[in-house]
Amino acid sequence: MPERLGFFNSAVMIALVAAITFILRAAPFALFGGRRKTPAVIIYLGGVLPPAIIAALVVYCLRSTDFTVHPYGLPGIASVIVVALLHIWRKNTLLSILGGTVLYMTLIRVV
Amino acid sequence: MEKKKLIPHAFRLTLPVMFGYLVMGCAFGIIIHTKGYNFIWAFVISLTCYSGSMQFVLADLLGAAAPLPSVALMTLAVQIRHVFYGLSLVDDYKKCGKKKYLMMQQLTDETYSLQCSLTVPDGMDEGRLRFAVSMFDHLYWMAGCTLGAVAGALIPFDFEGADFAMTALFVVIFVEQWRSFGTHVPALIGAGSAVVCLLIFGADGFIFPALSAATLALLALRPVLSKKTKEGDENA
Numbered sequence: 001m002p003e004r005l006g007f008f009n010s011a012v013m014i015a016l017v018a019a020i021t022f023i024l025r026a027a028p029f030a031l032f033g034g035r036r037k038t039p040a041v042i043i044y045l046g047g048v049l050p051p052a053i054i055a056a057l058v059v060y061c062l063r064s065t066d067f068t069v070h071p072y073g074l075p076g077i078a079s080v081i082v083v084a085l086l087h088i089w090r091k092n093t094l095l096s097i098l099g100g101t102v103l104y105m106t107l108i109r110v111v
Numbered sequence: 112m113e114k115k116k117l118i119p120h121a122f123r124l125t126l127p128v129m130f131g132y133l134v135m136g137c138a139f140g141i142i143i144h145t146k147g148y149n150f151i152w153a154f155v156i157s158l159t160c161y162s163g164s165m166q167f168v169l170a171d172l173l174g175a176a177a178p179l180p181s182v183a184l185m186t187l188a189v190q191i192r193h194v195f196y197g198l199s200l201v202d203d204y205k206k207c208g209k210k211k212y213l214m215m216q217q218l219t220d221e222t223y224s225l226q227c228s229l230t231v232p233d234g235m236d237e238g239r240l241r242f243a244v245s246m247f248d249h250l251y252w253m254a255g256c257t258l259g260a261v262a263g264a265l266i267p268f269d270f271e272g273a274d275f276a277m278t279a280l281f282v283v284i285f286v287e288q289w290r291s292f293g294t295h296v297p298a299l300i301g302a303g304s305a306v307v308c309l310l311i312f313g314a315d316g317f318i319f320p321a322l323s324a325a326t327l328a329l330l331a332l333r334p335v336l337s338k339k340t341k342e343g344d345e346n347a
Contacts, residue, residue, distance in 0.1 A: 004147035005176050013182055014152075017169050018159035020186040021193070026215040028197030029204065033211075038202050044337050045329065046199040050227035051288045052301030052325040053195060054281055056318065057220060059305035061278035063314040079275060083282040093283050097127045100279040105272040 075107035117235055121243035124229070127283070128221045129251045131276035136255020138270070139166050141263035143256075146174040153260035157253045162219060163277075165189050166256075191319045195326065196223040203229075206238040217245045219252075221277060228284045294339040296332065301325045 004010070032042045058080070065073040083100035090096070140153045143166075148156075160166055168189055172182050196218050197204075203226065204211040218226075225244050231237045289298055301321075308321035329336065 005173060009176070010148070010152070010173060013173060013177075013179065014156055014160060014169070016179060016182055017165060017186050018161075020183060021160055021162055021165060021190050022216050024187075024190050024193045025197060025218045026212075027194050029201060029211065029215055032198075033201045033205065038205075041330070041333070042198060042201055044333055045326065046202060048297040048329045048336055049195065049199040049326065051285070051292055051295075051298040052304075052329060053199070053227075053322065054224060054285050054288060055298045055301030056305040056321050056325065057224065057281045058278065058285055059302065059309060059321075060220075060318050061281060063309060063317065075272075076275075076278070080278065080282050083279045084286050087283050087286045094126060096283050097130070097276055097279040100282070101130075101273060101276045104275040104279075108272045 071107075071111040075104055075111055078107065079104035116232075117240055118243060120232065120235065121240055121247055124225060125244055125247040125251070127276060127280045128225065128248050131221065131274060131280065132248065132251035133255040133258075134270050134273040134276070135163055136252050136257075137259035137263050137266070138274070139163075139170065140256045140259020140261070142167065142170045143173075144260045144263065146170055148173065148260070150257050150260035154253060154257045157256035158249075161217060161249060161252060162190065163221075163252075188316065188319075192322055193218065195322045196220075196227075198326075199227055203237075203241065207242055208238060210238070210242045214242060214245045217249045219248065221280060222248045224281055224284050228287060294336060296336060296339070297325075297329060300328050300332075304328065 005013070028042075032038055062073070062076050062080070065076050067073045079100045082103055083096050086099050087093070087096040136157065139157070140150065143153050143156065144150075156166060156169065160169060165186060168185060169182075171177075172185065177185075197215065200218070200223070204214060207214055222245055225248070226241060229241065229244065231240055285298065289295060292298070304324040305317070305321040308317040308324065311317070312320055
């Protein structure tokens with residue numbers, strides 16, 4: 001094994017990352033979950049935020065795509081479109097995901 | 112009776128994540144092993160940090176013996192998007208009792224996407240279904256990370272690109288929400304602000320400004336949208 005940080009320093013760094021991650025994930029619940037009645041604005045956001053977040057996550061997944069050099073982001077974009085079409089057509093989650101992933105893995109090897 | 116149906120149902124719901132998490136977890140296990148950390152470390156990290164993107168960054172930080180203040184800043188930058196996930200699950204997680212504290216820690220991108228698109232079959236306990244979904248996802252991830260560190264290098268198949276399964280999962284949920292939602296405005300706002308912020312801030316720092324802008328826009332449109340989403344719920 002290569003030289004690395006000692007046990008204690010490694011454990012501290014991991015604990016720090018775990019703690020910050022947990023605090024960020026728990027923050028909304030700590031702020032708005034304690035009261036018996038959830039504020040109306042949070043209930044509203046709970047309804048409209050998911051489609052906005054999911055749309056942003058699709059972009060997030062494709063964020064490192066480079067459209068300026070070969071293959072111009074084609075594998076990612078084409079596979080996303082195929083997943084969407086497959087899902088509109090067959091409405092089968094596993095089929096859509098498997099089909100798109102196999103296509104993507106093929107495209108990045110042959111294009 | 113109920114228990115028999117609940118676990119298989121949760122398993123089916125999480126199948127897409129299983130595929131992606133085993134492959135991505137394996138990739139992490141291989142990387143952390145090359146940095147000099149064995150499978151016990153991989154297991155502990157996947158248990159406590161439990162985050163796809165951040166664990167890969169952590170592997171770099173560990174390898175570079177980065178100073179703790181920069182580790183903290185880096186973690187904030189990569190993970191801050193998570194503050195938006197809880198916002199839309201505050202009420203749902205109230206149904207999960209004390210388990211919700213564990214479920215907050217388990218709220219990854221993928222688990223969030225399953226939780227916010229979850230449909231509960233008649234007669235099934237929603238709190239327990241949500242908990243089972245959350246646990247299944249975490250177990251896949253821990254299994255992937257640990258296996259990768261033990262034997263990842265021995266797997267002869269080239270899995271490059273298999274992490275596209277996560278992108279595909281988000282696209283599937285996007286399509287389903289597009290069809291079932293009373294209005295397409297929230298989805299368009301999310302996509303629009305993400306693309307604009309990506310162009311302005313670049314790949315590394317765009318997601319938090321994008322989600323902030325989308326949230327502000329949705330708050331500004333509340334008088335219009337709160338009516339439309341209610342209509343959508345009735346139509347669904």
